Amino acid sequence: MGFFLSVFRLMTERKTLIYETLLQHIGISLTAVLFITLVGIPLGILISRHPKMATPIIYITSVLYTIPVLALFGFMIPVLGIGSRPTLFALFIYGLLPLVRNTYVGITGVDRSIIEAARGMGSTSRQLLLNIELPLALPVIIAGLRTVVVMTISVATIAAFIGAGGLGVLIFRGITTYNTQLTVAGSILVAVLAVGADGFLGIVEKKLLKKIKT
């Protein structure tokens, strides 16, 4: 218990640093998730429409997913420099796979008979997508998004590595200056942020699904 008290004391002592890194962390994660969503969902829809493209695109995103972040930072400095650019790039290529794949699986997994029925009633391809496929695929897409959000928030600790700040600063600083409390403080905040964001999306998901059903 005494240890957690000392962590709490440290958090109040260094509150400007903690506040600053917390905001940076939220900023980086939000921006990354935004990019991932704006690219990932349309890309998932696109490959569900063109099954020939599906395998290569999912394959490419899987390969990107396996590149170690640190290696990426090392060889991207001449191109992307340091700071938020390489960080966003790294988070982007990591987050793409879960969302693209879930969107694709969600849409292609919609019961064929429903689609045939809608077609039979004269739905255009666009109506089909917006009124039938997307709403029915939504739970799977949102599940993908939640994975992306939690993963992005925790992976965003590596932002500190390359000069983009964030809660990783507390974690790395704690390790390099033998200050365990600082490391624990950073880790707790990352965990709280990730769990909080996931919970929030859970609520959004429930509301959305209710809306669609009615």
Next chain:
Amino acid sequence: MKMNFFKLIPFILVLFMMGSLVLNTAGNTLDRVILASKPFTESYILTEIMVLLLQHDTNLDVEYKNIEGGTTSILHPAILQGEIDIYPEYTGTAWQDVLKKENIVSDPQELFNLVQAEYEEQFQLVWLPTFGFNDTFTLAVKADLAEKLNIKTYSDLAKVSNQLIFGAEPDFFERKDGFDNLVETYGFNFKNTKQMAIALKYPAILSGEVDVINAFSTDGLLKRYDMIILQDDKNFFPSYLAAPVVRKSVLELHPEVGDSLKKLAGLIDENLMIDMNYQVDEEKKDPQIVAREFLTNQGLIE
């Protein structure tokens, strides 16, 4: 035809992203200097000292960029790119890791002069005068063990090395002035070797998992764990004088930066550096506070 819209979205967005990335590059304004540190206590303190002094002495916008992965392999390309303007570097590191020199120069001042000349010619980077201390590698053992086995020098250690376990960070096993050549020079024959992160070496020696570690000669924790530094009686390790490395164009544009940082020349000796490191690592002081106290004591800031 309707699908074209959806097809285009990802491509438009990727273009948009790339565009914003390119635009970001123009972010470094003329009246700003950006400093960075290597990821360990001593470097944090040195950088905080430079930041505070520059804020005090100049009208520039002084920024300290936290790059926790900021080893030389990250910071050197970054300073070449102009992403950062100033960081503290060590002569030995520059000589071997950046300039890729094979030969070992044993005179510290000569090494500094060589590095300074090469940096200016090759990279347009300037080495300002050194802070004053030499943070070289050394070998350390617990004081009681040293006494029991009667070890004072590396050569003494070689005689009993077959009873001892050696621990160091993975880098040390890769370096030219690292494990392999060290073993060859002194004829060490350790019972076992263990690789661990820098921050874990002291806990490991405390718990008895290792007996001998490589250490930095200015490490504050040597003081805490009651360890002694052995004497490098064959002068194996090169010198690592620390000094600010600054982009030449910054010094030309803002001569006051050089004037300000030169005030730090020779002010910090090994004992003072050990003491400041100790305050951060052991007394858990914020490096910025330690830096501020140093500058106030020296009368460089109010």
